Amino acid sequence: MDAFELMAEPIRRRLIEILASGTHDTGNLEALITNEFGVSRAAVHHHLKVLREHDVVRADWDWPYRSYELLPFLFADIEQVLEDLLFLYQARVGGRFPGDPVLAVRRTRRGRRGHGVDPDDPWRRAAEVRARLDP
Helix, strand or coil: CCHHHHHHCHHHHHHHHHHHCCCEEHHHHHHHHHHHHCCCHHHHHHHHHHHHHCCCEEEEEECCEEEEEECCHHHHHHHHHHHHHHHHHHHHHCCCCCCCHHHCEEEECCEEEECCCCCCCHHHHHHHHHHHHCC
């Protein structure tokens, strides 16, 4: 299950929003979600289990309480998917966004020219995107 499938469920998306603010124990999460969505405690535990199994949250067991903390891997996955989609969109429509290093333009004595980089070259742009994704 990818990041967007995990966040497609409103209860899981709300749990992620709550956990983005910090660590919370199960009782607080149950109370918030059952009041907002009108679901049972078992449903809240089910969604927490799904998030745990996909390494989105970490559960710390300190008897008698279990606390949950959001892990940063979800944001990295979403960011990577969005960068790939943005690249495909730019390649499709030839879109240019301010600050794009490939499209940097400078003025010379002969007028406005690029740095010798073809902004419409999809192979060069794909290599730069991959270089940013794989440090």
